[in-house]
Amino acid sequence: GENVEQHPSTLSVQEGDSAVIKCTYSDSASNYFPWYKQELGKRPQLIIDIRSNVGEKKDQRIAVTLNKTAKHFSLHITETQPEDSAVYFCADGGSNYKLTFGKGTLLTVNP
Amino acid sequence: NAGVMQNPRHLVRRRGQEARLRCSPMKGHSHVYWYRQLPEEGLKFMVYLQKENIIDESGMPKERFSAEFPKEGPSILRIQQVVRGDSAAYFCASSPRGEEQFFGPGTRLTVL
Numbered sequence: 031g032e033n034v035e036q037h038p039s040t041l042s043v044q045e046g047d048s049a050v051i052k053c054t055y056s057d058s059a060s061n062y063f064p065w066y067k068q069e070l071g072k073r074p075q076l077i078i079d080i081r082s083n084v085g086e087k088k089d090q091r092i093a094v095t096l097n098k099t100a101k102h103f104s105l106h107i108t109e110t111q112p113e114d115s116a117v118y119f120c121a122d123g124g125s126n127y128k129l130t131f132g133k134g135t136l137l138t139v140n141p
Numbered sequence: 142n143a144g145v146m147q148n149p150r151h152l153v154r155r156r157g158q159e160a161r162l163r164c165s166p167m168k169g170h171s172h173v174y175w176y177r178q179l180p181e182e183g184l185k186f187m188v189y190l191q192k193e194n195i196i197d198e199s200g201m202p203k204e205r206f207s208a209e210f211p212k213e214g215p216s217i218l219r220i221q222q223v224v225r226g227d228s229a230a231y232f233c234a235s236s237p238r239g240e241e242q243f244f245g246p247g248t249r250l251t252v253l
Binding site for chain 1: 183184185232236247
């Protein structure tokens with residue numbers, strides 16, 4: 031991956047609402063896009079990933095969509111809970127799985 | 142199956158000293174990646190290694206930094222003659238095939 035833009039940088043939602051985080055990438059050869067959740071002082075945790083041969087992937091309350099033509103992918107969290115509060119990073123695995131990360135989104139879920 | 146392990150978790154060095162960071166990948170994982178995270182920033186790729194080979198070191202500073210992943214033992218990230226700007230959290234990640242990367246708890250390096 032060459033460059034990854036991530037928006038928004040901060041996001042505040044009420045418990046039960048949905049949260050959407052968007053990323054764009056520039057490397058046409060990229061074919062792997064993971065999302066990580068990082069709580070303060072902790073390790074990044076892989077929460078979901080998508081490969082270029084699919085457009086959408088879902089795992090319970092989390093879903094990721096990919097638009098290869100437009101070079102963007104998004105994370106959707108439904109029915110948010112306070113424990114979803116963390117920094118979320120998107121990443122572009124390029125063609126050799128060397129991850130290029132976005133700058134992160136601080137998600138706050140208010141009870 | 143133990144997760145990725147890193148030690149030490151915290152390391153304090155004075156300017157000019159050497160820092161050695163260790164990473165033991167998950168069992169069965171032969172791909173290791175090192176990333177650096179500055180305060181309130183994202184993670185930046187440093188180096189990608191497989192056993193006894195450096196695959197991609199395009200993110201490593203040209204001087205003072207080196208990495209290895211020997212046939213036996215953990216991967217080592219070595220920083221010589223540390224400077225204040227080296228203060229950061231250093232994470233390693235391991236992968237069975239190069240795709241899903243699982244991160245260790247990180248080493249927080251502070252240079253006084």
